[in-house]
Amino acid sequence: MNVPEDLRYAESHEWLRADGTVGITDHAQHELTDVVFVDLPEIGKAVEAGQVACVVESVKAASDIYAPVSGKVVAVNEAVRSNPALVNTDPYGEGWLFKLEPSDASARERLKSPADYKAQIG
Secondary structure, rough: OOOOOOEEEEOOOEOOOOOEEEEEHHHHHHHHOEEEEEOOOOOOOOOOOEEEEEEEEEEEEEEEEOOOOOOOEEEOOOOHOOOOOHHHHHOOOOOEEEHHHHHOOHHHHHHHOHHHHHHHHO
16 A cells, blocks of 8 residues: 655544645545545535544445544645546545645644554554
8 A cells, every 4th residue: 555654644544744635545545446426625614633524435335534633624626526536546646635724733743654554554
């Protein structure tokens, strides 16, 4: 599984980039299989760490996507609305989901390091 070194990870398989961009991990998209719909959060929505921020539906199931840190949604990836398969084909690039403005700048450091996330997924 691809686990980029420049990201931090939530136990629930979301990743967070330093700029506040959030998506699901390669492991998560692999488990979901073919993503067919993404219900993105509204811009301006306040979310708490661990709270459902959006939903991703695959041919297998619908999965809640949790906010890895608390903050305000400042952008969403409109491209995944029209092409949900981007979540599968490029989970760390074009398949990102939303961008947060964290309410606590240090919260990112409390997420899992790449090494800890690799240990979690085996």
